[in-house]
Amino acid sequence: MEYQAKYISEEIKLSCYEDKFFKSDVMFGQHMLIWFISGETKIVQADASYVFREGDIFLIPRNQLATILNYPKDGRPHQTVVMHLSTDRLREFYAPLDIKPKSRETSKIYHFNKHPLLSSCLSSLIPYFEMDNLPPTLASLKITEAINILRTVDPGIDQTLANFEEPGKIELTEYMEKNFMFNLPLEKFSYLTGRSLSTFKRDFVKVFHTSPQRWLTQKRLELAHYQFTEKKKRPVDVCYETGFENLSHFSHAFKKHFGYGPTELLSRPNGNAV
Template sequence: MEYQAKYITEDIKLSCYEDKFFKSDIMFEHHMLVWFLSGETKIVQADGTYIFQKGDTFLIPRNQLATIINYPKDGLPHQTVVMHLTTEWLRNFYEKIKFKPQTGNEQKIRHYNNHPLLQSCLSSLIPYFDMKELPEDIANLKITEAVSILRAIDPTIDGILTNFEEPGKIDLATYMEKNFMFNMPIEKFGYLTGRSLTTFKRDFKRAFDTTPQKWLTRKRLELAHYQFVEKKMKPIDVCYEVGFENLSHFSFAFKKYFGYAPTKLLTAGN
């Protein structure tokens, strides 16, 4: 995979993928503000699928599970400017303006639909990526500008940016039924449901009477079957969206579980 990244600091980068596509299942440790220069991204979350492309600006809240698929488009690489809004930075920012943290806002992706103020802020970063010596404190100033713009154009954004709480203990069965398609380490599922690894495994066994890996594989294959039959999706798309890492492993597991290959379903539907 041909991947390049240029950094102003570890929290501001210019990211570029040259390959056909790049796929990853991730949990966002920090809020991410992203501006598209070229290419296309498909973000699959439990509540739906989002597609972003050239000119789009969006914010992804932290502690969210997602499958990210990046594509080049129109002969251009997948290229974005990414700004991490860390909890530490946001705490300091809101303390200075004497704003009390909030909770309760829905932690969903925010799309700012080519907003000129955000685009101007993020596009002004481009020259800095090629500079060897940067003006002092430039990164902090640009992040401050970006957050100030977000607060001006989105009255509800403070409820997301000032939610500094870590995941608390929640109902494991409900969470897993909603998020099984994300290929996360078991430790991450434990963290997001407010449990240690040992407690997660114990509670999982109590809820589903099997191991996490067996249950996850079954649920992902059943979802794949549904997508083939009901949505007529292609194997390569189904493979990545239900939590498998490569097509050959997915095809093998599907045939072992159902007794026939995915292609049989597609042929039967024609």
């Protein structure tokens, strides 16, 4: 896979995947404003999925779990401009403003279609990626411009951008049942549930009576089986949407657990086990 990235600053980059699709399970530590130049992205969250294409603009809030599937399309690479809205940057922006968010951070992805103000702001960055020795104030000005436009387009976005709370300790069962399909290090799960890694592991065993890794693998395989029998999805799609990293490993684990492989299951009448 050919991947290239050009930076105006650490917070603004031009990202390009040239030859084939790229998949990752991620936790967004910063808000990300993304403008699509070409290609296609599917974002799968616990309770929603999204598809974004050329011209789309969207904001992904921080501290969210998601599976990201990036595809080239129509002979063109997957190419995006990505602007990171860091907590430090947003604290500085909101410091003189009297805004007190009333709600906790949302898992909602904000979709702005092809809004002309945001399109103009983000497309104006393209020439800068070919230039050397840009003054550092330039990136700062463009980020401030983007934040101001976001607040103009959606005044309610302050509830997300001005919320600087870190995850607090939450009930483990509901969170893990909702997010088990994301293949992230246990350190990420522990952070998002408001625990140290050692406390997370100890609490997990108390609640689920098994280790986190064993439980996660079983839950992902059970979800995969459901996706085959009820949704009739392709093995490659099920593999990547249930937390596995490659089709070969997924097929082996599936057959070891159920006694038959995905292809065998799908070839049966009605796709059901016997």
